[in-house]
């Protein structure tokens with residue numbers, strides 16, 4: 001299972017098969033607790049606290065215990081194979097209800113056992129049967145508290161009775177018309193992320209979705225009065241309800257200037273980052289060091305919008321934003337002359353800035369481009385400080401009136417880089433690629449392996465917990481890598497939980513040349529595990545794509561399961577910039593056969609060999625780079 005983009009929190013999307021507790025007891029309605037040896041069925045998912053976030057079908061998995069061999073199991077009347085160790089997984093249709101009652105019957109020898117499961121299903125809005133007009137009050141978008149510059153458009157969306165005339169009545173007497181959203185309905189994120197068949201994408205247009213455009217103006221200041229009211233009229237029936245949205249205005253003539261201060265890691269050091277997202281709560285696109293200053297241009301609930309330049313904005317956590325005294329001028333000015341300083345392991349670009357301005361580093365195969373927001377260029381000199389072979393050329397450009405780019409062309413493919421402020425200067429440190437022996441590519445390399453989880457982690461049908469398997473695999477891979485001459489460090493060597501930031505920080509502190517995070521996969525609710533499973537490997541920065549490809553190929557060869565391929569994923573363990581990093585999802589722990597592999601010495605050894613051969617292939621490829 002993967003950690004989603006939450007930087008330091010461990011997010012598993014609702015219903016992800018990983019968050020479920022271990023050792024789930026038998027459900028209500030079960031026969032009394034069986035004596036040892038007696039035939040019974042244990043269920044790992046869904047557990048008593050799980051709420052299934054799916055509509056059509058769901059998976060159930062667990063194990064048959066106490067059988068004498070050749071067990072036959074039916075789940076909701078359908079035969080389900082049982083592995084020799086008792087593990088099973090079933091894919092069953094769901095009723096249009098908030099509870100699914102599923103009967104499991106197992107026979108073994110002359111014995112049989114029955115298990116009834118009451119699975120909870122996430123409730124959905126149900127239109128009142130007696131009314132023609134209705135509004136789904138769970139679908140107001142946006143809702144909550146919003147602040148924007150006067151007149152900026154807000155896209156509104158809501159679900160209401162099909163065929164209705166829908167409009168928003170504003171407190172000053174005006175109305176805003178809604179139009180039907182005629183596009184096909186959007187699949188859930190889980191389908192986009194995991195589904196390997198396109199049937200899951202083919203959803204019919206939703207006749208009950210409406211959209212509108214509202215220019216920002218003060219609305220509903222206390223959350224109760226002077227609010228907007230939504231009205232849906234159909235067949236002579238009218239439904240009305242208050243739109244739960246407060247709109248305030250952002251003064252852009254005298255803007256609020258903020259400084260970013262993220263201390264979620266509580267490291268007490270200056271290297272903590274505030275992540276910037278293109279949409280509120282979206283995936284990570286900018287990494288701003290503490291102390292970065294910017295103009296505040298919007299707020300939506302717990303998200304704040306920064307105006308980086310005239311054409312660029314980024315959303316950050318509002319908790320990371322500290323306003324400077326009223327009257328503080330917006331950050332900006334000019335970028336002065338830059339200088340390279342060569343060092344033994346890296347070369348550092350020093351960029352003098354008028355303030356700690358927002359920036360972004362973009363990498364391509366042999367270039368790094370530093371984009372500075374809110375500044376004009378006054379770069380008179382670009383000093384190379386010698387003729388270091390790593391940086392072949394520097395250049396700068398002013399692609400917009402208030403954005404400057406500085407591009408470094410490298411003689412070698414990018415291995416890693418990192419940035420920090422030194423006073424008002426921005427330092428971009430570029431790592432020298434290691435000298436790799438193409439015949440013994442692992443010799444002398446420093447590799448950090450990250451056994452995924454705890455906290456959390458997925459559980460398989462017979463109760464195998466993901467962190468147990470990932471540590472066993474990492475230890476086997478460590479031994480193999482050390483035999484080949486590498487120095488190997490593990491981010492975790494026991495069962496105590498380690499958060500995400502300490503893991504990536506550990507890899508950087510030890511100057512890891514490669515970081516690989518080892519996981520076992522699980523599906524979110526609503527996806528058929530029989531067609532959506534296999535090996536996959538994830539990376540974030542372009543330089544890590546060849547590592548992900550080499551790992552995926554080696555793991556598919558070793559493990560012999562379906563190749564789901566490599567992918568770019570917004571996961572904390574693949575975001576470090578100082579070294580190539582990849583996250584492996586070699587097997588699906590929720591599938592009986594793959595759980596059995598993850599449990600066995602032989603299967604763990606195959607996974608470990610895949611990791612080692614993947615790293616070795618990546619290093620050999622880099623050694624042969626011209």
Ligand SMILES: [Zn+2]
Nearest residue numbers: 001002452519
């Ligand atoms: Zn995982």
